[in-house]
Amino acid sequence: MTVNLNSRVPAGPLTEKWDKHRFDVKLVNPANKRKYTVLVVGSGLAGASAAATFSELGYNVSCYCYQDSPRRAHSIAAQGGINAAKNYQNDGDSIQRLFYDTIKGGDFRSREGNVFRLAQISVNIIDQCVAQGVPFAREYGGLLANRSFGGAQVSRTFYARGQTGQQLLLGAYQALEKEIAKGGVTMYPRSEMLDLIVVNGRARGIVVRDEITGKVEPHLADAVVLATGGYGNVFYLSTNAKGCNTTAIWRSYKRGAAFANPCYTQIHPTCIPVAGEYQSKLTLMSESLRNDGRVWVPRRKEDVGTAPGAIPEADRDYYLERKYPSFGNLSPRDIASRAAKEACDDGRGVGPGGRGVYLDFADAITRLGEDKIRERYGNLFEMYERITDENPYKVPMRIYPAVHYTMGGLWVDYNLMSTIPGLHVAGEANFSDHGANRLGASALMQGLADGYFVLPVTIGDYLASNRLEPVSVDAPEVKAAVADVQARTSKLLSIKGKRTVASFHRELGHIMWEKCGMARDAAGLHQALEMIPKLREEFWQNVTIPGSGDDFNQTLEHAGRVADFLELGELMCRDALHREESCGGHFRVEHQTPDGEALRNDEQFAYVAAWEFAGEGKAPLLNKEPLVFENIKLSQRSYK
Amino acid sequence: MNLTLQVWRQSGPASEGKLTEYQATDVSPEMSFLEMLDVVNEKLAEKGDLPIAFDHDCREGICGSCGMMIDGVAHGPSRGTATCQLHMRSFTDGDTIVIEPWRAQAFPVIKDLVVNRSALDRIIQAGGYISVATGGAKDGNMIPIPKLDSDSAMDAAACIGCGACVAACPNGSASLFTGAKVSHLGLLPQGQPERYRRALRMVAQMDLESFGGCSLFGECMEACPKSISIDVIARMNRDYVYASVSAVEERALGGEG
Numbered sequence: 016m017t018v019n020l021n022s023r024v025p026a027g028p029l030t031e032k033w034d035k036h037r038f039d040v041k042l043v044n045p046a047n048k049r050k051y052t053v054l055v056v057g058s059g060l061a062g063a064s065a066a067a068t069f070s071e072l073g074y075n076v077s078c079y080c081y082q083d084s085p086r087r088a089h090s091i092a093a094q095g096g097i098n099a100a101k102n103y104q105n106d107g108d109s110i111q112r113l114f115y116d117t118i119k120g121g122d123f124r125s126r127e128g129n130v131f132r133l134a135q136i137s138v139n140i141i142d143q144c145v146a147q148g149v150p151f152a153r154e155y156g157g158l159l160a161n162r163s164f165g166g167a168q169v170s171r172t173f174y175a176r177g178q179t180g181q182q183l184l185l186g187a188y189q190a191l192e193k194e195i196a197k198g199g200v201t202m203y204p205r206s207e208m209l210d211l212i213v214v215n216g217r218a219r220g221i222v223v224r225d226e227i228t229g230k231v232e233p234h235l236a237d238a239v240v241l242a243t244g245g246y247g248n249v250f251y252l253s254t255n256a257k258g259c260n261t262t263a264i265w266r267s268y269k270r271g272a273a274f275a276n277p278c279y280t281q282i283h284p285t286c287i288p289v290a291g292e293y294q295s296k297l298t299l300m301s302e303s304l305r306n307d308g309r310v311w312v313p314r315r316k317e318d319v320g321t322a323p324g325a326i327p328e329a330d331r332d333y334y335l336e337r338k339y340p341s342f343g344n345l346s347p348r349d350i351a352s353r354a355a356k357e358a359c360d361d362g363r364g365v366g367p368g369g370r371g372v373y374l375d376f377a378d379a380i381t382r383l384g385e386d387k388i389r390e391r392y393g394n395l396f397e398m399y400e401r402i403t404d405e406n407p408y409k410v411p412m413r414i415y416p417a418v419h420y421t422m423g424g425l426w427v428d429y430n431l432m433s434t435i436p437g438l439h440v441a442g443e444a445n446f447s448d449h450g451a452n453r454l455g456a457s458a459l460m461q462g463l464a465d466g467y468f469v470l471p472v473t474i475g476d477y478l479a480s481n482r483l484e485p486v487s488v489d490a491p492e493v494k495a496a497v498a499d500v501q502a503r504t505s506k507l508l509s510i511k512g513k514r515t516v517a518s519f520h521r522e523l524g525h526i527m528w529e530k531c532g533m534a535r536d537a538a539g540l541h542q543a544l545e546m547i548p549k550l551r552e553e554f555w556q557n558v559t560i561p562g563s564g565d566d567f568n569q570t571l572e573h574a575g576r577v578a579d580f581l582e583l584g585e586l587m588c589r590d591a592l593h594r595e596e597s598c599g600g601h602f603r604v605e606h607q608t609p610d611g612e613a614l615r616n617d618e619q620f621a622y623v624a625a626w627e628f629a630g631e632g633k634a635p636l637l638n639k640e641p642l643v644f645e646n647i648k649l650s651q652r653s654y655k
Numbered sequence: 656m657n658l659t660l661q662v663w664r665q666s667g668p669a670s671e672g673k674l675t676e677y678q679a680t681d682v683s684p685e686m687s688f689l690e691m692l693d694v695v696n697e698k699l700a701e702k703g704d705l706p707i708a709f710d711h712d713c714r715e716g717i718c719g720s721c722g723m724m725i726d727g728v729a730h731g732p733s734r735g736t737a738t739c740q741l742h743m744r745s746f747t748d749g750d751t752i753v754i755e756p757w758r759a760q761a762f763p764v765i766k767d768l769v770v771n772r773s774a775l776d777r778i779i780q781a782g783g784y785i786s787v788a789t790g791g792a793k794d795g796n797m798i799p800i801p802k803l804d805s806d807s808a809m810d811a812a813a814c815i816g817c818g819a820c821v822a823a824c825p826n827g828s829a830s831l832f833t834g835a836k837v838s839h840l841g842l843l844p845q846g847q848p849e850r851y852r853r854a855l856r857m858v859a860q861m862d863l864e865s866f867g868g869c870s871l872f873g874e875c876m877e878a879c880p881k882s883i884s885i886d887v888i889a890r891m892n893r894d895y896v897y898a899s900v901s902a903v904e905e906r907a908l909g910g911e912g
């Protein structure tokens with residue numbers, strides 16, 4: 016073990032850790048803040064909130080995104096909502112309960128200290144967003160409304176129609192634009208980070224390619240924050256935006272940052288099924304729909320081709336309600352997804368290829384009326400109809416699980432700092448709070464907690480505690496990093512092979528979905544570990560990238576991302592293979608209870624797997640951070 | 656079905672562009688418009704030709720990245736739909752489709768169908784926010800907001816910033832975009848302290864960029880993928896006029912009206 020995995024969770028009672036830590040950290044004198052430069056890569060909820068808040072505090076900030084405007088970061092697409100332990104509904108919620116639900120939902124594979132802090136901060140997030148003018152849903156009395164999400168028996172999810180992510184991101188984006196106007200933040204849109212610059216063991220900058228001019232340049236700083244989102248697109252088809260990628264965190268991994276739990280992937284149960292070969296992405300139907308929709312398949316295989324309306328109640332299998340009576344349709348995502356797969360594997364799936372289950376609103380429409388349903392989910396129903404040409408007010412939706420979120424990411428300590436000093440990681444890009452499965456409406460919460468409330472404290476501590484010598488653009492480490500990026504770009508462009516970038520991406524995605532998707536086994540993972548390196552080799556010999564590196568070239572951008580996915584995919588399979596247990600989204604077929612639930616092995620696997628890059632062509636090293644549970648008793652998860 | 660595409664190709668901001676013809680064959684009606692272009696692009700790449708550049712990301716109508724003129728109509732023939740949500744079932748076998756970038760002075764072409772929309776960000780910088788720093792906000796339920804107000808604010812806040820309104824407007828005005836933000840924030844109690852100052856500054860910035868004036872043609876509302884109502888422009892104009900006559904720029908207006 017070579018990397019240092021000290022989690023730096025403060026000692027003392029759980030409820031006092033964060034307060035104590037805030038008192039213990041070093042502060043930067045307000046007059047000195049302007050002298051520090053912090054780079055924030057990413058302008059999603061985590062990045063935009065961090066960049067805006069750093070600037071408010073007085074730091075000199077640069078922020079980067081690959082889209083043409085920071086407002087388009089993938090967080091914009093989040094639909095359902097954001098959790099907070101406000102207990103406005105008086106239904107028994109508390110910080111303690113949100114903490115417990117999150118740890119349990121994550122199948123006891125996350126750090127207590129981090130998760131408790133997240134639950135504490137959740138309440139401040141809502142207040143901050145309201146102050147910014149986020150138009151959360153309201154009751155007639157003018158107070159904030161809530162809905163329920165999976166894995167919880169209280170109603171703690173705040174929302175803005177089906178566009179919660181959009182409204183939260185616009186709040187953060189507007190705060191960011193306010194700071195840009197004041198001169199505290201310099202924004203670099205259409206800019207892609209292609210490498211990390213490490214000098215004397217510390218993160219001191221990044222290498223950036225301007226997507227319009229193709230210019231590759233170093234940007235230097237005192238600290239770097241990565242908030243570059245998740246890597247679900249390693250599966251090609253996912254609910255992520257097309258540009259979502261692993262490049263920033265993968266390049267940093269190769270510069271020494273440990274990658275934690277890469278195999279923890281969330282497959283979301285309610286997405287619109289694949290329609291054809293040309294499919295370019297999958298569309299999520301928010302989990303909030305499970306508040307009012309009932310999931311079912313025909314009880315008998317013979318009924319699979321029958322119109323849903325013609326199948327009588329008695330011949331329907333509301334399998335979630337049957338198997339998990341206390342959580343029913345609101346069972347956590349990993350469980351609901353596997354149950355859908357099981358029903359389809361059993362030959363009872365509906366729609367093309369038998370890969371679909373019904374999500375039926377007929378009962379809710381009868382009970383509440385079509386108007387109420389329209390008010391709650393109108394935009395989602397419209398989106399569904401636009402894609403499938405079917406009217407979900409009249410016929411049940413057809414849904415199927417799809418890749419949605421990655422719980423794995425760069426390893427970070429309590430300060431959200433990676434194993435490279437000075438490199439901090441926030442939002443979906445880190446591994447921190449969701450263990451082996453994330454609960455719905457908790458990613459938005461985590462991204463904003465990291466950016467608005469955690470990093471502004473901990474980055475100051477880092478800057479105040481370390482003497483950072485100035486770095487020059489002529490430093491050998493800087494020149495080498497820039498040269499590496501240029502060499503890689505030229506290499507990609509020089510191959511001039513026969514296969515398109517997209518075809519490699521699709522093939523990789525297919526391997527990942529089949530072998531490292533909803534269910535994994537040793538045999539399949541071994542196969543994948545042979546197939547991926549071969550595919551990667553072919554990529555580097557036979558990919559074709561028309562055009563040059565000196566101007567706007569989307570194929571080149573895509574190629575760089577696929578090259579990194581081709582490496583990451585292998586690490587994911589390796590991680591999935593080594594974890595000889597099932598937990599949350601990681602389901603190893605060999606390890607299940609008699610009734611088919613995930614079977615953990617706490618004795619051997621209650622740890623974070625933090626992989627360390629050991630050099631090209633060498634097997635990565637496994638480091639372990641043991642998970643210590645002082646406040647929660649580990650138990651077999653039950654939603655029955 | 657088989658389609659003929661006439662696509663605007665322009666290699667860079669300074670070069671001349673022209674329409675070039677491509678065949679899109681075996682198009683399935685279930686495909687989205689962008690998936691149809693993906694297929695065309697993959698064929699181009701296989702031949703070593705340059706694929707057609709176009710902005711896109713979420714492909715579900717929310718990020719505002721995509722946008723093109725399809726047969727002269729911003730985002731194409733379906734109402735309330737972004738280009739990425741348009742499906743090929745809206746077209747028929749044998750159609751010829753003309754595809755061009757947003758045409759507006761304020762949106763210079765970068766390449767093919769990709770334009771520079773940074774002017775929209777600068778309008779937000781001019782005042783499209785509420786000036787609260789992180790921390791110290793009071794409890795969210797301390798500010799009760801009538802459901803109707805909050806719903807109307809949300810209607811305006813739904814804008815995805817794609818720029819279709821500008822592209823559709825004969826004058827190239829950004830009034831729907833700007834009005835949407837002025838209305839979203841101006842309808843909420845939290846937005847009152849800066850309400851008039853915001854309207855003044857955002858309108859001033861809009862004028863500084865190369866956007867045209869608004870003649871209330873209403874084309875913007877027709878093109879808007881979120882069907883944002885032209886009422887937001889009236890609201891912006893009222894706030895602007897009030898602000899101009901009472902010179903509020905210097906006098907901070909307080910209170911939670």
Ligand SMILES: Cc1cc2nc3c(=O)[nH]c(=O)nc-3n(C[C@H](O)[C@H](O)[C@H](O)COP(=O)(O)OP(=O)(O)OC[C@H]3O[C@@H](n4cnc5c(N)ncnc54)[C@H](O)[C@@H]3O)c2cc1C
Binds near residue numbers: 057062081209419460
């Ligand atoms: C369809 C959908 C619906 C969802 N709904 C919910 C929900 O209801 N509730 C919930 O809690 N969560 C939801 N999630 C999850 C949640 O939206 C994401 O986990 C979260 O928004 C991620 O935020 P982020 O700030 O970490 O990253 P992102 O928002 O993904 O932002 C990443 C940023 O990094 C930039 N970037 C990436 N790579 C580079 C690079 N190499 N160089 C420069 N910049 C780069 C991008 O430009 C972007 O600005 C949903 C996710 C999806 C896909």
Ligand code: FES
Binds near residue numbers: 716717740
């Ligand atoms: S690609 Fe996001 S709106 Fe069309």
